[in-house]
Amino acid sequence: MFYLLALLIGVVAGLRAMTAPAAVAWAAHLGWIDLSASPLAFMGYAWTPWIFTALALVEFVTDQLPTTPSRTVPPQFAARLISGALCGACLGVAGGSLSIGAVASVIGAVIGTLGGRLARAGLAEKFGQDRPAALIEDAVAVIGAVIIVMVAR
Numbered sequence: 001m002f003y004l005l006a007l008l009i010g011v012v013a014g015l016r017a018m019t020a021p022a023a024v025a026w027a028a029h030l031g032w033i034d035l036s037a038s039p040l041a042f043m044g045y046a047w048t049p050w051i052f053t054a055l056a057l058v059e060f061v062t063d064q065l066p067t068t069p070s071r072t073v074p075p076q077f078a079a080r081l082i083s084g085a086l087c088g089a090c091l092g093v094a095g096g097s098l099s100i101g102a103v104a105s106v107i108g109a110v111i112g113t114l115g116g117r118l119a120r121a122g123l124a125e126k127f128g129q130d131r132p133a134a135l136i137e138d139a140v141a142v143i144g145a146v147i148i149v150m151v152a153r
Helices: 002-015 019-029 048-063 074-095 098-127 131-152
Strands: none
Touching: 002 019, 002 074, 002 098, 002 131, 019 048, 019 074, 019 131, 048 131, 074 098, 098 131
């Protein structure tokens, strides 16, 4: 079950790179997932969820800017893979294998990055503008992340 959740949190990381770690950090901080005996214990520290939440909020704003590069350029893509790996590793710890969780989540991040780009482009075309599509993508990422960490607890 935790490996499926790791795959899904990777999809969220592919949609919004900072939303997934914000959700996982809150889950660890609230004790929903126990990372205390792992090298990922820092995800549950008092300031970690606040830092990732601030980064997620910044990402929501910068995603709306016309100068923001595509999520598929190497630095953006890499950030999503790394974010996914971190989050999947956290859920993997809860499931018994940090590495399997990380790999599952990286696969999910690829799916989320490429699939999210296609879905957003399609929605933007239907709406005739990108902003509504971006806001829908934001909502899917946030709601998905919340559901995933709630199921993980």
